[in-house]
Amino acid sequence: MSTPIPTPPAVPFLGHAVSIDRELPLQSFCLLSKQYGEIYQLNLVGTKVVYISTQELLHEVCDDKRFRKTINPNLAEVRNGVADGLFTAHIEEPNWHIAHRILMPAFSTMNVRSMFDDMVDVISQLVLKWERFGPGRKIDPAQDFTALTLEAISLCAMSYRMNTFYMEGLHPFAEAMSDFLKESGARALRPSFAKPFMRAANTRYEEDIKRLSKYVDDILEDRKANPTDKKDVLNLMLTGVDKETGQKLSDDNIKHNLLTFLIAGHETTSGMLTFVMYYLLKNPEAMRKLREEVDTRVGDRPITIDDVHKLPYLIAVMRESLRLGPPATIRTTSPYEDTIIGGGKYALEKGVRVMCNIYMVHRDTKVWDEDAEEFRPERMLDGKFEAMPPESWQPFGFGMRGCIGRPFAWQEAQITLVYLMQRFTFVMDDPSYNLHLKQTLTIKPHEFYIHAIPRTDKK
Numbered sequence: 001m002s003t004p005i006p007t008p009p010a011v012p013f014l015g016h017a018v019s020i021d022r023e024l025p026l027q028s029f030c031l032l033s034k035q036y037g038e039i040y041q042l043n044l045v046g047t048k049v050v051y052i053s054t055q056e057l058l059h060e061v062c063d064d065k066r067f068r069k070t071i072n073p074n075l076a077e078v079r080n081g082v083a084d085g086l087f088t089a090h091i092e093e094p095n096w097h098i099a100h101r102i103l104m105p106a107f108s109t110m111n112v113r114s115m116f117d118d119m120v121d122v123i124s125q126l127v128l129k130w131e132r133f134g135p136g137r138k139i140d141p142a143q144d145f146t147a148l149t150l151e152a153i154s155l156c157a158m159s160y161r162m163n164t165f166y167m168e169g170l171h172p173f174a175e176a177m178s179d180f181l182k183e184s185g186a187r188a189l190r191p192s193f194a195k196p197f198m199r200a201a202n203t204r205y206e207e208d209i210k211r212l213s214k215y216v217d218d219i220l221e222d223r224k225a226n227p228t229d230k231k232d233v234l235n236l237m238l239t240g241v242d243k244e245t246g247q248k249l250s251d252d253n254i255k256h257n258l259l260t261f262l263i264a265g266h267e268t269t270s271g272m273l274t275f276v277m278y279y280l281l282k283n284p285e286a287m288r289k290l291r292e293e294v295d296t297r298v299g300d301r302p303i304t305i306d307d308v309h310k311l312p313y314l315i316a317v318m319r320e321s322l323r324l325g326p327p328a329t330i331r332t333t334s335p336y337e338d339t340i341i342g343g344g345k346y347a348l349e350k351g352v353r354v355m356c357n358i359y360m361v362h363r364d365t366k367v368w369d370e371d372a373e374e375f376r377p378e379r380m381l382d383g384k385f386e387a388m389p390p391e392s393w394q395p396f397g398f399g400m401r402g403c404i405g406r407p408f409a410w411q412e413a414q415i416t417l418v419y420l421m422q423r424f425t426f427v428m429d430d431p432s433y434n435l436h437l438k439q440t441l442t443i444k445p446h447e448f449y450i451h452a453i454p455r456t457d458k459k
């Protein structure tokens, strides 16, 4: 006998969508799981949606044979801009399979190593900027890390310099992208009868999409007019042939994937770096240990690709920051057939939307102990991380729809953090700042400012 899945009282006709926080939906979902427990169910714009928030339940729905990623309404709106790009493609779409097979080798750990120099090029631009600012300047790390990650994915994947660091404020492309993602989220929560009345928002949305597409159109046209033999991701997309079907990627699909990499490749990684900065500044002992590791193992010399594998504390800091601040907080999956989870307790109908609240799973006290809310990189060291129950830590998604950019993001963050540790000490602009979140498609610290003080204790 299965138990009914708990559900909060709903507003008649409108269901639960109206009670979800518009600015920070995650907060509503977390409050509900604190109130209702490991699983609850909402009615969102006429659709039943199940939310799960523990490692045990997550582990069950991470079975590629019983469950698959579904394109939730938010991602369905993002498709207005990137269609069948890897991130938003339905698993039934042949283009996902072709692009997946062609692109996996391009983002492999091996191939990402060859992007080392381009990454260092971009990171040096950030370092130079912060050195020139000096200690007095209030820095918005989320914004500068966004410049960094956008510039890195664009240079490494398509050998294209956006020159983000030579502009005031955000790059217009980044701005259009952020507005597009935010509005996609808002549209997903809007009942369909309200949509036609949003004229101004709709017009702006369409303009943002046009601007984004124009950008990748230009990059592709430019490459076709000026071919190179550099083996970057763009060339791989233009020349790659799928072994299984003998097909190449269409121009449209290439554009959608370029845009996908620019979107998926920058918000998440900049969020991650910002969380690392926040947690290090809140935990001076962890900051001290990390600095010591970098000073003893790398010192003043330029970092090499081999250094990044010799910094266990750095990896622990990155893992722990992604645990408490997973930029992609919620993942959607769905059972192929009627099924039961929770040791025979909860019945799920075929096709029902199951939202995995990764932010909550990462705070599951059953696996992460009573101090789960605390930042403690030590819990990720000495084989402890590897010994955790499966799916205790899942910032990069799961299975065949897991993140293709993981080795890229990992290497980029490692090099960035080593560079920053070598050259600066950091303080918070407001020492009493406590984390609050900003949410678009991803989350990151909101209104968090720092100062970067060039180190004088070395050389």
Ligand code: MNH
Residues within 6 Å of the ligand: 069, 086, 087, 088, 100, 107, 153, 260, 261, 264, 265, 266, 268, 269, 272, 326, 327, 328, 331, 332, 395, 396, 397, 398, 400, 401, 402, 403, 404, 405, 406, 408, 409
């Ligand atoms: Mn990434 C999928 C998180 C960096 C490109 N990424 C995912 C998913 C998560 C995720 C979670 C699975 C989403 C889902 O199931 O709906 N990604 C991250 C995080 C970082 C990150 C936390 C950095 C930190 N991602 C990157 C980078 C790229 C990238 C860098 C650029 C290449 N991610 C993707 C793509 C997918 C994806 C593409 C979709 C893969 C697929 O479904 O085939």
